[in-house]
Structure formats: C-alpha cells, structure tokens
Amino acid sequence: MPIVQIDMLEGRSLEQKRALVEKVTDAITESVNCPKEAVTIIIREMATQNLGKAGKLKVDQK
Amino acid sequence: MPIVQIDMLEGRSLEQKRALVEKVTDAITESVNCPKEAVTIIIREMATQNLGKAGKLKVDQK
Amino acid sequence: MPIVQIDMLEGRSLEQKRALVEKVTDAITESVNCPKEAVTIIIREMATQNLGKAGKLKVDQK
Amino acid sequence: MPIVQIDMLEGRSLEQKRALVEKVTDAITESVNCPKEAVTIIIREMATQNLGKAGKLKVDQK
Amino acid sequence: MPIVQIDMLEGRSLEQKRALVEKVTDAITESVNCPKEAVTIIIREMATQNLGKAGKLKVDQK
Amino acid sequence: MPIVQIDMLEGRSLEQKRALVEKVTDAITESVNCPKEAVTIIIREMATQNLGKAGKLKVDQK
Numbered sequence: 001m002p003i004v005q006i007d008m009l010e011g012r013s014l015e016q017k018r019a020l021v022e023k024v025t026d027a028i029t030e031s032v033n034c035p036k037e038a039v040t041i042i043i044r045e046m047a048t049q050n051l052g053k054a055g056k057l058k059v060d061q062k
Numbered sequence: 063m064p065i066v067q068i069d070m071l072e073g074r075s076l077e078q079k080r081a082l083v084e085k086v087t088d089a090i091t092e093s094v095n096c097p098k099e100a101v102t103i104i105i106r107e108m109a110t111q112n113l114g115k116a117g118k119l120k121v122d123q124k
Numbered sequence: 125m126p127i128v129q130i131d132m133l134e135g136r137s138l139e140q141k142r143a144l145v146e147k148v149t150d151a152i153t154e155s156v157n158c159p160k161e162a163v164t165i166i167i168r169e170m171a172t173q174n175l176g177k178a179g180k181l182k183v184d185q186k
Numbered sequence: 187m188p189i190v191q192i193d194m195l196e197g198r199s200l201e202q203k204r205a206l207v208e209k210v211t212d213a214i215t216e217s218v219n220c221p222k223e224a225v226t227i228i229i230r231e232m233a234t235q236n237l238g239k240a241g242k243l244k245v246d247q248k
Numbered sequence: 249m250p251i252v253q254i255d256m257l258e259g260r261s262l263e264q265k266r267a268l269v270e271k272v273t274d275a276i277t278e279s280v281n282c283p284k285e286a287v288t289i290i291i292r293e294m295a296t297q298n299l300g301k302a303g304k305l306k307v308d309q310k
Numbered sequence: 311m312p313i314v315q316i317d318m319l320e321g322r323s324l325e326q327k328r329a330l331v332e333k334v335t336d337a338i339t340e341s342v343n344c345p346k347e348a349v350t351i352i353i354r355e356m357a358t359q360n361l362g363k364a365g366k367l368k369v370d371q372k
Contacts, residue, residue: 024275040127046230086152096132104193146303179349213337284365
C-alpha cells in the first residue's frame with residue numbers, strides 16, 4: 001500500500017499530471033511488487049515563493 | 063503531542079471540518095491517553111487533478 | 125479518500141494503536157461522509173530526542 | 187540533505203518568507219554540519235479553517 | 249525540484265529500493281520535464297502495526 | 311503555530327539535535343513573529359538506503 005506524496009512547483013498541465021500518476025504508479029508496481037490498485041499518489045503544488053534552496057527563495061533565484 | 067495531517071479532496075464545508083477536528087481529537091485522546099490540548103490537526107485539501115489512485119487521476123475516474 | 129498521518133511519541137501499545145485506528149476512522153467517516161474503506165492511517169512514532177517544542181527537545185523537558 | 191517542511195497559517199509576506207528561508211537554513215547548517223546547498227525548505231500555508239487545536243478550528247478561536 | 253515521499257510497509261530489499269528510486273526518478277523526469285538531479289526521494293518504512301485501513305491495523309488483517 | 315518536519319540522514323548526536331531545535335526555533339520566531347512556545351519540530355532520521363537523489367540511493371553514492 002505505497003502512499004506517495006510529490007511536492008513540486010506549480011504550473012504543470014493536467015496532461016503532465018496524468019502522465020506523472022500513470023508512470024510513477026507503474027514504476028512502483030514494477031519495483032516493489034504490489035498491485036496498481038494499492039498505489040495512492042498525492043500531488044502538492046508550491047508557488048515559487050514557498051520553496052527555498054540554499055537559503056534563498058526560488059522566486060528570488062535566476 | 064500527536065500531530066495529525068489529513069489529506070482529503072476539497073469541497074468539505076466549514077461545518078464538516080468543525081466536526082472533523084472535534085471528533086478526531088476526541089478519538090485520539092480516548093485511545094492514546096493524552097490531553098485534548100496536545101492534539102494539533104492540519105487539514106490539507108486536494109483538487110481532483112492532484113490525487114492519483116491505481117495509475118489514474120481522480121478527475122479522470124467516474 | 126482521506127489519508128491520515130499521525131506523528132506521536134513512541135511507547136503506545138498495540139492495543140492503543142488498534143483503538144486509535146478504529147476510533148479515528150469512525151470519527152472521519154461520521155464527519156466528512158466517506159466509507160470506512162476509504163480511510164488510510166499511517167502512525168509514525170518518535171523518540172523523545174526527535175521532538176522539539178518551544179526550542180527544547182522533549183528528552184530534556186521535565 | 188535536510189529537507190524541511192514548514193506548515194504555518196497563511197498571511198506572511200514575501201519579506202517574512204525570505205527571512206524564514208535564510209535564517210532556518212543558517213540554523214541547520216550551523217547545527218548539523220552540512221553545506222547550505224544541501225538544505226531544501228518547503229513552506230505550506232493553511233487557512234484558519236484548516237488548522238485544529240484542542241478540538242477546535244483556529245477560525246473559531248478567539 | 250520534485251520531492252517525493254514514499255510510505256510503504258517494511259520488508260523491501262536493498263535491490264528493490266534501488267530499482268524503486270531509479271524507476272520513479274525516470275517516471276518523474278519523463279512526465280514533468282525536469283533533470284534527474286532535481287529529484288529527491290525519501291522512503292519511509294512502516295511496521296504492520298503502524299498502518300491502518302478501513303478501521304483495522306494491517307497486522308490484524310489476513 | 312508553525313509545525314516543522316525535518317528529514318535528514320541518521321547519525322546526528324543528541325548534542326546536534328539539541329542545537330538544531332534551539333536554533334531553528336529561534337530562526338522561525340525571529341522571521342515570522344510568533345512565540346517560541348508555538349513552534350513544534352519533528353526530526354525524522356533516514357538510513358542511507360532510504361534516500362534517493364538523481365535516481366541513485368545515497369548508500370550507493372560515493
């Protein structure tokens with residue numbers, strides 16, 4: 001019963017999310033031997049002012 | 063000091079969230095023996111395009 | 125499809141966890157109107173040296 | 187490679203988030219001995235109707 | 249900079265985790281268009297007494 | 311009421327965790343203007359076989 005949480009920057013299309021959920025589910029079922037039905041994926045989207053890396057907000061990086 | 067994170071689909075009313083926080087807090091204090099004041103609950107709401115189950119987005123399921 | 129993560133100090137018995145999962149699931153189904161089968165609960169246990177409150181580790185508090 | 191998730195009430199300014207990411211990153215590199223580049227921070231903002239404490243929603247507390 | 253958290257039951261081999269990280273990373277880079285280097289994956293393992301489904305602990309299900 | 315979750319590799323001493331909690335709490339109270347008592351920090355430690363970066367487990371990187 002893998003539960004997957006994916007945090008990423010906002011701005012991905014519905015098409016990209018559809019591919020993401022399909023491919024990540026396949027990747028998990030192939031590697032840890034569980035049925036597709038057991039995989040739940042939560043996508044969380046962040047604004048660039050809510051992600052920090054190396055002490056700086058993403059919105060301030062170029 | 064239980065800290066509870068609840069991820070669920072968006073669309074619940076304020077009344078439902080009020081009941082959720084009251085009842086879940088009671089459920090925890092009764093079962094693990096801690097004071098009400100020690101329980102913190104974070105509710106996170108997802109759009110149907112941000113939840114995947116069995117390789118498909120919720121928004122694409124019927 | 126509520127997914128619940130509960131972080132709490134280690135040391136609860138199997139009996140307490142059994143009650144926790146049963147009661148929290150009931151609390152959720154009653155308040156947000158979803159079937160029991162849709163509720164998943166992850167319990168995470170912490171050592172007292174891995175919880176901080178008000179700037180101090182729990183293990184250092186009396 | 188510390189990964190930090192900070193859940194807090196919404197309403198902080200960009201200036202406050204900038205300070206938060208800078209200072210928390212410094213606090214981590216000083217205490218656990220890792221380079222600044224290794225620290226990632228995710229800020230998650232909650233509405234007052236999505237935070238519960240002691241069985242009550244924040245929005246209902248005075 | 250996708251950050252992925254995977255919660256699953258304990259008991260997977262090193263070989264399975266190696267495959268999991270490789271395949272999930274590929275799945276993400278292919279679907280949301282980001283470099284491999286940007287993907288971080290945290291695996292969290294649970295005992296069967298720390299997972300609840302439909303009101304019952306996994307350890308109590310057959 | 312900031313709630314902070316810090317995921318990092320295992321192996322830090324009690325002394326380092328003590329410093330981490332003290333300094334991160336100060337960093338937060340200074341930047342987002344809240345009392346020390348409102349800050350909760352959860353430290354989660356990972357084995358090197360449970361962290362993946364760029365498609366490889368940490369345990370396999372040199």
